[in-house]
Amino acid sequence: xxxxxxxxxxxxxxxxxxxxxxxxxxxxxxxxxxxxxxxxxxxxxxxxxxxxxxxxxxxxxxxxxxxxxxxxxxxxxxxxxxxxxxxxxxxxxxxxxxxxxxxxxxxxxxxxxxxxxxxxxxxxxxxxxxxxxxxxxxxxxxxxxxxxxxxxxxxxxxxxxxxxxxxxxxxxxxxxxxxxxxxxxxxxxxxxxxxxxxxxxxxxxxxxxxxxxxxxxxxxxxxxxxxxxxxxxxxxxxxxxxxxxxxxxxxxxxxxxxxxxxxxxxxxxxxxxxxxxxxxxxxxxxxxxxxxxxxxxxxxxxxxxxxxxxxxxxxxxxxxxxxxxxxxxxxxxxxxxxxxxxxxxxxxxxxxxxxxxxxxxxxxxxxxxxxxxxxxxxxxxxx
Numbered sequence: 001x002x003x004x005x006x007x008x009x010x011x012x013x014x015x016x017x018x019x020x021x022x023x024x025x026x027x028x029x030x031x032x033x034x035x036x037x038x039x040x041x042x043x044x045x046x047x048x049x050x051x052x053x054x055x056x057x058x059x060x061x062x063x064x065x066x067x068x069x070x071x072x073x074x075x076x077x078x079x080x081x082x083x084x085x086x087x088x089x090x091x092x093x094x095x096x097x098x099x100x101x102x103x104x105x106x107x108x109x110x111x112x113x114x115x116x117x118x119x120x121x122x123x124x125x126x127x128x129x130x131x132x133x134x135x136x137x138x139x140x141x142x143x144x145x146x147x148x149x150x151x152x153x154x155x156x157x158x159x160x161x162x163x164x165x166x167x168x169x170x171x172x173x174x175x176x177x178x179x180x181x182x183x184x185x186x187x188x189x190x191x192x193x194x195x196x197x198x199x200x201x202x203x204x205x206x207x208x209x210x211x212x213x214x215x216x217x218x219x220x221x222x223x224x225x226x227x228x229x230x231x232x233x234x235x236x237x238x239x240x241x242x243x244x245x246x247x248x249x250x251x252x253x254x255x256x257x258x259x260x261x262x263x264x265x266x267x268x269x270x271x272x273x274x275x276x277x278x279x280x281x282x283x284x285x286x287x288x289x290x291x292x293x294x295x296x297x298x299x300x301x302x303x304x305x306x307x308x309x310x311x312x313x314x315x316x317x318x319x320x321x322x323x324x325x326x327x328x329x330x331x332x333x334x335x336x337x338x339x340x341x342x343x344x345x346x347x348x349x350x351x352x353x354x355x356x357x358x359x360x361x362x363x364x365x366x367x368x369x370x371x372x373x374x375x376x377x378x379x380x381x382x383x
Contacts, residue, residue: 002111003108003366004363004366007103009027010024010027010106011097012085015070015072016072016073016097017071017073017074017135020048020049021049021071022050024070025041025050025052028106031110032054035113035117037055038054039053039127040054042142042143042146049139051139052128052129053127053128056117056124056125056126057380058121059124062124062152062155063152063156064154064156064157064376065128065156065336066126066127066157066160067159067160067332067336068106068128068159069332071131071132071139072101072103073097073134073354075357079357082096082358084097093361093362093363095360096360097359099353099361100162100348100349100350100353100361101355102162102349104347105347105348106160108160108366109373112373112374116377116380119377121381122380126154128143136176136297136298136300137330140332140335141335144336144339153340153341154341155341155342156311156342156343157341157344158318158344159332159333159344160348161327161351162354163346165365165369165372166321166325167322167323167324167325167344167346169325170260170302170303170326170327171302171327171328171330171345172225173258173264173301173330173334174256174258174298174299174330175255175258175264175265175296176253176254177255178252178253179251179252179294180292180293181197181200181201181239181249181251181292182248182290182291182292183196183247183250183287184286184287185246186246189244194246194287195246195248195283195287197239198240198247200279200292201237201239201250203279204252204274207274208232208254208271211267211271212231215231222259222260222261225259225326225328228259230256230262230264231257232254233255234252235255236252237251237253238250257330259302260302268294271294272294275292300334301334301335302330303333305333305337305343307322310342311343311344314379315344317379318372318375318379319346319372329351348361348366348369349362
């Protein structure tokens with residue numbers, strides 16, 4: 001099968017993160033088995049999802065890992081004009097959920113497997129396909145934990161997130177947090193007798209805004225990124241039951257997108273200190289049960305692969321460009337890098353289409369990815 005045919009199969013599996021990806025994973029496993037390639041699965045705790053890992057060619061230490069995630073974001077509430085889980089084509093664009101992010105890359109990798117197998121590779125090519133990347137880079141972690149125990153783990157990783165085939169060396173890290181504020185309810189006519197959880201949550205959100213503004217100052221800039229500083233934003237807030245009841249509960253979710261070198265944990269740490277010293281004493285003077293608690297929702301590290309690294313030099317060779325850049329969205333790359341697997345990012349399509357209705361990847365982009373993988377096969381034959 002060629003890349004287009006495989007992409008049609010992959011899109012037909014509705015692997016939204018909230019659902020199982022096993023049907024797609026077994027399709028890949030069977031496809032590889034048909035080519036004589038064994039693969040192993042790393043299941044989640046309830047056995048409903050799996051990551052897949054396989055090795056082509058020579059065994060031994062090192063080699064290059066071609067990595068991608070199999071889950072996609074939901075289509076609920078989006079105004080699609082085509083069936084999101086049935087690939088369609090119009091004027092050189094292939095439409096379907098995940099076409100750009102990032103089943104197009106996975107299809108290209110799978111189509112290249114026979115090319116790799118036909119070469120006397122000087123080092124192995126590994127395939128790694130994960131689940132639940134879209135909800136916190138969850139599925140890749142068990143696979144990485146196992147690879148870390150092995151003496152022959154990959155040396156380099158190429159993640160095929162949609163970059164329009166431009167060579168990318170970095171992205172920001174992310175920390176997502178939830179803050180729960182517990183106050184005390186009473187009739188609104190006697191508001192001073194209660195502890196208004198919404199009002200105290202608002203003060204915390206305002207403090208986050210102050211932290212955000214401080215991080216945007218020029219002395220904290222890293223011009224490799226857009227925007228060139230760490231960002232803080234509150235995305236969800238819930239609280240209150242009726243206008244005439246002082247709300248006893250409120251919660252809000254916030255995130256930090258951190259440039260390399262900035263520890264995002266400093267933000268909830270500072271916010272927690274503000275809550276402990278400035279807010280809780282007043283709250284508990286009215287109701288001793290009042291509280292403010294923080295809990296992590298998810299995180300992944302940033303990525304900043306040096307431009308003079310072996311991984312960057314290989315990516316420059318494969319793409320024909322050393323005009324390295326960064327992306328605003330996150331990837332699993334920082335997690336690979338933490339395990340000593342130097343990581344770069346390059347793949348077909350654009351995130352301008354990712355997560356949107358009528359998501360697409362162009363035939364031209366897929367061909368460019370096919371060409372890149374063919375160059376990789378040639379490089380590994382001669383290395």
